[in-house]
Amino acid sequence: MSNGFINRNQRHIIERIIVKGTLVLDTPTCLGSGDADGATDLILLRDSKEDKALLMGSSIAGALRNYLREYRNGYGAIEESLLFGGLRSDEEGEQSPLIVNDALSRENIKVELRDSVKINSVTRTAEPGPKYDLELLEAGTKFDLYFELLIDAENNKEQLVRELAIALQGLERGEISIGTKKRRGFGRAHVEEWQVWEFDMTNPNKRLQWLTLDRDWAKSYAELPNIGKSIETALKVQLDAKDKRDRLFITATFTLATPLLxxxxQASSDKSPDVVHLKSRRNGELKPVISGTSLAGVLRHRAERIINTINKNPCIVEDIFGSDLGKDKNQQAKASRLIVNESVIKETTDLVQNRIAIDRFTGGALHGALFNEQPVFACDQTEFDLEIELRNPKDNEIGLLLLLLKDLWTGDLPVGGTSSIGRGRLQGKHATITLRREQQDKISTISQSTPNESLVLINTESLEKFVAALYEEVIE
Structure with missing residues (x-):
């Protein structure tokens, strides 16, 4: 170091690769601005000139960096990558050769409002205080992504391009979520199409093409890009890296055994009933959904009940579902390793039910306590898919999730509110359980056409050992 500055080698850029893509949101997304002064507790980040959502380049780069590290080395591994430069802790780390631009939504913001509240696991009522609301971008919102990879004379081009393809492959497959509450189903997205330009900066004509690409002040001389649905095709690269993430996937198809609420x-209109089932817009149409936050809360409370029944040991629940800062200042918050996605319910019927509160003293109707509710009812075609993923699963944790799946399947674990009057019961139809360890998949399936028919089990002999591992862990 000299004069307070770090001596760095100047990069001799010999090639630039520009990649564009169209990012489409599959579920509502929360891109919080961090501004506390708003109509809601968490408001969307907006462009200062237009009423459009702003997706920061730093957020995209952070998500890509994290995905690349986990894909190549597994969860919790140390990062080894040339694509994103040195670590933050390394003061003399190299600058990232990848430039990630901010992205604006193509259309003006379409807001979806959600309320959330914390439920006490003992009383099963809302806890005082922790109620909040937030703004979400509607599903279907599109962003134009822009990446520029700088190749200098000293870097290995093949390695950089391969790492970029792996990272962008995560966006293409919908495995990278953006925004907050990603592990509760928000922020899921995918890329529809890729466009790739390659410019040789040692060639004067190619430099002119790069200078005039997407510039308002000049005519573009750039050639047509490579276009592909797959980033491998667009970048003309062969990916040989293997996915080293250990994960458990549970994908189950359910139907409604009882109404769900x-x-x-937020009411859809002034004439709506007092209570309406949660709906979210998909392809311009409101669809009833089971939110990831609601399902995760239900699963957590039942997991606590199971563990407390065997032996009071809440550590396993906190390891799976995460924990907030406790009363002990030395306790650290834990992020959830369980990803619970939002589910759209297909083919339902909305009916309004009138209810009235009863005065427990007189046994008559309580004055002024008439209200109506609009749950969703099932028909023969009603079904929805629940998707759950657990990262770095242990045998005992898998056993706990299998017990939760069993309770959902049999209708013993209701979802949503007003469960005390028989709502929220589910009936399982088909489930696929995939355990990926050491780059190998073990798949088990469970099917049941109707509640009166017996279960059809395929490759489920090994599932019993996970439940046994749970019992042994909790007892110890």
Missing amino acids: IRSG
Whole structure:
């Protein structure tokens, strides 16, 4: 170091690769601005000139960096990558050769409002205080992504391009979520199409093409890009890296055994009933959904009940579902390793039910306590898919999730509100359980056409050992 500055080698850029893509949101997304002064507790980040959502380049780069590290080395591994430069802790780390631009939504912001509240696991009622609401971008919102990879004379081009393809492959497959509450189903997205330009900076004509690409002040001389649905095709690269992430996937198809009511905090119109089931817009149409936050809360409370029944040991629940800062200042918050996605319910019927509160003293109707609710009812075609993923699963944790799946399957674990009057019961139809360890998949399936028919089990002999491992862990 000299004069307070770090001596760095100047990069001799010999090639530039520009990649564009169209990012489409599959579920509502929260891109929080961090501004506390707003109509809601968490408001969307907006462009200062237009009423459009702003997706920061730093957020995209951070998500890509994290995905690349986990894909190549597994969860919790140390990063080894040339694509994103040195670590933050390394003061003399190299600059990232990848430039990630901010992205604006193509259309003006379309907001979806969600309310959330914390439920006490003992009383099963809302806890005082922790109620909040947030703004979400509607599903279907599109962003134009822009990446520029700088190749200098000293870097290995093949390695950089391969790492970029792996990272962008995560966006293409919908495995990278953006925004907050990603592990509760928000922020899922995918890329529809890739466009790639390659410019040889040692060639004067190619430099002119790069200078005039997407510039308002000049005519573009750039050639047509390589276009592909797959980033491998667009970048003309062969990916040989293997996915080293250990994960458990549970994908289960359910139907509704009873009406379902997850309260929506925002009425669709002034003439709506007092309580309406939660709906979210998909392809311009409102669809009833089971939110990831509601399902995760239900699963956590039942997991606590199971563990407390065997032996009071809440550590396993906190290891799976995460924990907040406790009363002990030395305790650290834990992020959830369980990803619970939002589910759209297909083919339902909305019916309004009138209810009235009863005065327990007189046994008559309580004055002024008439209200109506609009749950969703099932028909023969009603079904929805629940998707759950657990990262770095242990045998005992898998056993706990299998017990939760069993309770959902049999209708013993209701979802949503007003479960005390028989709502929220589910009936399982088909489930696929995939355990990926050491780059190998072990798949088990469970099917049941109707509640009266017996289960059809395929490759489920090994599932019993996970439940046994749970019992042994909790007892110890």
